[in-house]
Amino acid sequence: MASAEVTIASSAARAGRYRWLICGMLFAATAINYVDRQIIGVLKPVLQGDFAWSEMDYADIVFWFQTAYALGYLVFGRLVDKIGARLGYGLAVVVWTAAHMAHAAAGSLFGFQVVRFALGLGESGNFPAALKAVAEWFPKSERALATGILNAGTNIGAIVTPVLVPAIALAWGWRAAFLVTGLFSVVWLVVWLIVYRDPAKHARVGAAELAYIRKDPQEQTDAPIKWRRLLPLRATWAFAIPKFLIDPIWWMFLFWLPDFFAKRHGLDLKSFGPPLVVVYLMSDFGSVAGGWLSSSLLARGLPLHAARKYAMLICALAVTPIIFAMYVDNLWLAVAIVGLATAAHQGFSCNLLTMPSDLFPRSAVASVVGIGGTAGAIGGMLMAKYAGWVLDSIGSYTPLFIVAGTVYLLALGILHLLSPRYAPAVIGENK
Numbered sequence: 001m002a003s004a005e006v007t008i009a010s011s012a013a014r015a016g017r018y019r020w021l022i023c024g025m026l027f028a029a030t031a032i033n034y035v036d037r038q039i040i041g042v043l044k045p046v047l048q049g050d051f052a053w054s055e056m057d058y059a060d061i062v063f064w065f066q067t068a069y070a071l072g073y074l075v076f077g078r079l080v081d082k083i084g085a086r087l088g089y090g091l092a093v094v095v096w097t098a099a100h101m102a103h104a105a106a107g108s109l110f111g112f113q114v115v116r117f118a119l120g121l122g123e124s125g126n127f128p129a130a131l132k133a134v135a136e137w138f139p140k141s142e143r144a145l146a147t148g149i150l151n152a153g154t155n156i157g158a159i160v161t162p163v164l165v166p167a168i169a170l171a172w173g174w175r176a177a178f179l180v181t182g183l184f185s186v187v188w189l190v191v192w193l194i195v196y197r198d199p200a201k202h203a204r205v206g207a208a209e210l211a212y213i214r215k216d217p218q219e220q221t222d223a224p225i226k227w228r229r230l231l232p233l234r235a236t237w238a239f240a241i242p243k244f245l246i247d248p249i250w251w252m253f254l255f256w257l258p259d260f261f262a263k264r265h266g267l268d269l270k271s272f273g274p275p276l277v278v279v280y281l282m283s284d285f286g287s288v289a290g291g292w293l294s295s296s297l298l299a300r301g302l303p304l305h306a307a308r309k310y311a312m313l314i315c316a317l318a319v320t321p322i323i324f325a326m327y328v329d330n331l332w333l334a335v336a337i338v339g340l341a342t343a344a345h346q347g348f349s350c351n352l353l354t355m356p357s358d359l360f361p362r363s364a365v366a367s368v369v370g371i372g373g374t375a376g377a378i379g380g381m382l383m384a385k386y387a388g389w390v391l392d393s394i395g396s397y398t399p400l401f402i403v404a405g406t407v408y409l410l411a412l413g414i415l416h417l418l419s420p421r422y423a424p425a426v427i428g429e430n431k
Contacts, residue, residue, distance in 0.1 A: 016209030019137045019146075019199070025192055026130045026150035029089065032184045033126045034157025034254075035164075036100040036119065039181060040112075041255045042165045042276075043174050045262055045269060047112075050174075057109055059388025062255050063381050064113045068120030070377035076125035077370015078227070081363060085133040086196045088366070092125025093189045101182035104175040120377075127353070127373055128366040135357040135365045137199055139215050141298060143357050144308070148291020148350040155284035155346065158254065162276040166269045225364040225427055227371070235359045235425040236368055238418035240375040242352055242411035246345065247376025248383030249404045253279075253342055256387060260338075260397050265331045275335045282339030283346045290315055290347020294354075304358060305422030308351050309412065315351075316408035318344035323405035326398045341404060348408055352415075359425050 040047070044058060053061075080088035099118035106112045130150050138146045168177040199205045199213050230236050261267045261275055290311055297307035322341035328334040356368040390399050 016206050016212075018202070018204045018209060019213060022133060022137050022196065023146045023149050025188075025195065026133055026146075027153040027156075029093070029188055029192070030126060030130060030150050030153030031157040031160065032153075032188055033096070033123055034154045035161050035181050035184065036096060037123055038158055038161045038254050039100075039165050039177060040103075040116070041258050042162050042269075043169060043177065044255075044259055046169065046174055051109060051112075053109065055392040056388040059384045061109070061112050061116050062251070062384040062387075065116040065120040066251070066377050066381040066384055068117040069124045070374045070381065072121040072124030073128065073370045073373035073377060075121075075370075077128045077367045077373065080125070080128045080132050080366035080370075081225075084198070085129045085136060085366075086193070088125060088132070089129035089196075090189060090193055092122055092129060093185050093192070094122070095125070096122025097182050097185040097189075098122075100185070101179055103178040124373065124377070128369045131353060131357060131369050132362075132366040133196070135362045137213060139213055140304070140358060141295065144291040144298075144311075144351060144354045145288075145295045146291070147354045147357075148288045148347075151291075151346060151350045151353060152284045152287040154250075155280040155287060155342075158280035158283065159277050162258070162273040166273060169269070225361070225367065227367060229427050230360075230364060230367060230371065230425075233425050233427070234418045235355075235423075236371060238415045239352065239355045239359075239368060240372040241414050241418070243372040243376035244379040245407045245411040245414075246348065246352070247373075248379040249407060250342075250345055250349070251380040252383055252387060252400055252404065253338075253345070255384075256391075256397075256400075257338065259391075261331075261334075264326065264397070265334065267331075275331065278335050279339040279342055283342040286315070286343025287346035287350050289343075291350045291354075293347070294351050303422075305419075308354065308358070308422065309416060311351050312348050312408075312412050312415075315344040315348035316412050319348075319408050320405045322401050323398075325401050326396060344408070348411075352411075359419070359422065361427070364425075364427070 040061070047053065048058065051057075076088060076092060079091075096119055099115055099122055102115045102118065103112070106115050131147065134143055134146050134150070165177045165181070168180050199210055205213075257276065257279065258267075258272050261272045265275075267275065293314070294307045294311035297310060298304060302310070319341045321337050325334055325337045325341075328337060353369075356365045356372070360368050387400055390396070
């Protein structure tokens with residue numbers, strides 16, 4: 001096993017490293033995506049004061065974002081498979097950046113619902129395009145690590161937001177926060193269009209690196225695969241149902257953690273930055289560690305299905321202490337428990353996100369990711385309504401944390417039931 005690991009490492013080193021620059025671009029886009037997404041959660045106390053929103057009003061704003069995200073995932077999943085990661089990603093960034101900056105003009109509950117809906121449409125293109133790019137640029141032995149790195153961008157975005165946004169809002173007002181952060185996407189888009197190409201057509205990719213990227217058995221067709229061929233497959237639902245279960249937990253963390261720390265521990269716009277930074281630094285570690293763990297197990301000789309599932313099992317167990325977070329009086333102990341849960345979510349998620357590229361041909365990856373993302377967004381819509389009802393009627397986060405602490409084991413059980421051997425999907429002809 002050790003000699004096999006050394007052989008794989010030396011082969012990767014000889015191949016070249018331009019693919020990791022592409023991974024860095026995916027990481028940066030995902031970080032920006034999450035800055036634009038999370039900013040409303042950080043500004044929630046201010047906006048609730050300015051516009052007198054109830055918890056259900058805020059939940060409705062989140063709900064409309066999730067609705068658009070669900071619809072957009074299907075659209076972008078199919079679109080990216082047709083036009084490719086380069087143009088598909090570019091289009092998604094244009095849409096979400098315009099919607100994000102339009103928040104500065106919103107002046108009512110309805111106005112925020114409209115711009116959040118538009119933001120959800122654009123932001124839904126991030127993961128279908130990013131995972132399509134991973135499938136194009138990385139062999140299976142590196143995809144979990146590459147996915148873990150790009151997925152770590154979600155945490156960097158979540159770290160930057162509570163540090164940068166309060167500073168901008170306190171200096172120039174909350175509207176300026178949307179305008180300033182929107183400029184990041186514009187810069188990224190210009191660089192992306194310059195550097196990204198298919199590896200086979202890229203001037204910076206040598207023959208050795210291209211051969212390494214393409215070392216897995218080649219697929220018979222690059223033609224996009226129609227949804228009606230994907231929806232009946234067990235492998236599709238082995239990905240989509242866990243996404244339906246676990247994505248809402250991440251949404252809950254993203255949109256309600258600032259409120260949890262404000263209500264349970266008395267923090268405000270000036271003081272909840274450091275706890276949130278620690279939580280998402282831990283999440284960042286969890287994302288990369290989850291990808292590294294399954295890739296390491298794979299390099300040591302474990303079968304693909306065992307490497308992925310063992311990594312997810314460890315992460316699912318690590319989430320469970322979140323059930324008790326509401327009962328912890330010490331702020332930093334609560335931060336540690338929440339941070340462990342978010343880190344474990346990210347480790348679980350990066351392995352789950354690798355599943356489409358593990359089991360499906362490259363021409364179907366974005367479509368399958370779109371189906372799973374839509375399932376996750378639908379779960380997020382339900383969670384938004386549930387969170388609003390719980391917080392308005394009960395006033396405690398405990399019911400939300402009980403759900404968070406249990407669904408990962410359920411998700412892994414369903415994945416294993418539907419795909420016990422993690423076998424590649426057998427897809428019929430397009431007709």
